[in-house]
Amino acid sequence: MHDSYTPAARDASDAPSAPISPQAQARLALDNTVSMELEQLGVLEISGTDAAKFLQGQTSAQVTLADGDFAPLTCFCSPKGRMLANAQLMRVEEGRLWLIMPRELREELKNHLAKFAVFYKVEIQPRDDLALLGLIGNNAPLLVESRLDIVPPTLWRQAGNDRIQVLRHPGPRPRLLICLAAASKDAIKETLANQATPVDPGVWELQDIKAGLAWLSASQRDTYLPQMINWEALGGISFKKGCYTGQEVVARAHFRGQVKKRLARAQLEGDALPAIGDAVNDAQGKRQGEVFKAQLDAYGQVEILAVLTTKALAEPLTVNGLRFKRLKLPYALERVDPEELAAQG
Template sequence: MRDWITATGGRQEAGYRVTFNTPDAPRVALDASAITPLAHLGVLDVEGPDAETFLQGQTSAQVSLADGDLAPLTCFCTPKGRMLANAQLLRVAPAHYRLIMHASLVASLAEHLKKFAPFYKVELRERDDLALLGLIGHEAAALAEVRFDVVPPRPWHQASNDTYQVLAHPGPRPRLLICLPADQVEVDWAWLKEHTTPVGNAVWRLHDIQAGLAWLDADQRDSYLPQMINWEALGGISFKKGCYTGQEVVARAHFRGQVKKRLFRAQLEGDSLPAPGASITDANDKPKGEVLAAELDAYGQAELLAVLSTKEDIGPLSVNGQAVKLLKLPYPIERVDPEALASS
């Protein structure tokens, strides 16, 4: 785990988790403003005169849309269209782009991209010197404006200055992701703690689940087409750009309607958290999908994101003996062009 997390006073645990002695943390984030170290996320920078061209040939995003305002979702795929990582793309400066993704995928994606980097004037840097904090609550925007001297953006956009990048994410409560130098965390955390309640990053992950937003980790690498996590419904795929690795398969799955699995949001009748990858079965104990992420909500029940078959009415489902209740996603399963997000 990274040293900057100790500056928050949180306990570093396995699985990129950080916890605090905050009772009923999920409820705290519903009723008041909260702050959390986003230990499960990491940063990869792509910088150099050819950075835009280099990324354009590798990622599902239309890179020119990452203009310092819009910070689109994106993904990197194998030639067979399976995701190596999904990420958010932002522009720090001309010829300097930043990718935020699950921390367990930063090194492997960097290694993958380095195979193509020698053909471009570009540098890849794993940014262990940066930290990511999450602000949750209706006061988040006001706090960010005062502390970080930026006008907080709307979801999937950014606001930046020489020190901070502030990104807005969707969820049941307003959420801001703050990217800052790791050596600045102690000072900024102390100020934010005066106005918010520290909570573990499980709360942020719960809000991702409730937003229908899945961040793949190293165990899920090379397993899913982007559409299987509803990436095109979140504006994470540009179908208007030119070729990139895996583009042909991703486009064919979209235009021919060949996506046989989709991301679902669900709740369990119980408080036992299934591990990512746990099998979801039907009434005949036949596998119908698997868990991607799971966290306890404000009422002590397990909520999860799962990739499930869409081929038929699969009837009652369960995981580890707990009944699965499907919940409505907060967005329709429809293609959202990132070009439209840029112009809205």
């Protein structure tokens, strides 16, 4: 269970503060800078002489692009091209790469990669000694620069030093992810709390939904082609690199136009959160997709990401009897090559 805070939580008061609702916390992020501990995310480290070479044969990213500046999105697939995990790849030093990814998938991905790692000089380990914090708000970049002495990076890039790394994620408000030693977490949280209101990590997940950014959960593992969650539209697939596990299926689906499902944004009437996997039905009650992720927004409405059949994208739809109102994605459904993103500087 996540701790909840009120805007007055920093005041010196003996009276306990009442928890505030997810709606109220989401509203704080509209006009204020907020901070949160990203308990849903973790770090999986790939290190050793062959770390980059090993990952090149396993991941959808062009690993050489992760150069300490550019930090590309990536994914790992089964031989059938279904995603086992997705992540952001960053290089912290020569022979040491970090995957920022859903915490609940780290152990399964480690076990999957270990089957191939025996042929390389490489170690794979979850970094439980690291913590991840989030900052959202117009003042977030200034706060990182003034409090942490780090010039904030631009989108999908990293900046920092041997103590703290900062990543920029998309969203309607500036959004920064801070990776640091767990032993330093409380001190940094206290430093940031002077100018950023602490909230629950669900606020970060709401911003993911608004950004059309879908992170797999354990129940969704080995279910979707990367393109079904628009991963190529976010620069998460290199179609210019050599082979990796599942590459042939992923490439064939792209070049032959065989992607039959797509990620969509929507709003549901009311404040009843659907569960991951709940059906999205058409007017005849036929299943046309499923809920991928859901959170309450600042106005008490449910915002969701859903994976839908492409033929259903223009049809009237419902989830648990609630009207499915489509919202615009903040990007075009077109291939974005990570090589071009990296070259933009």
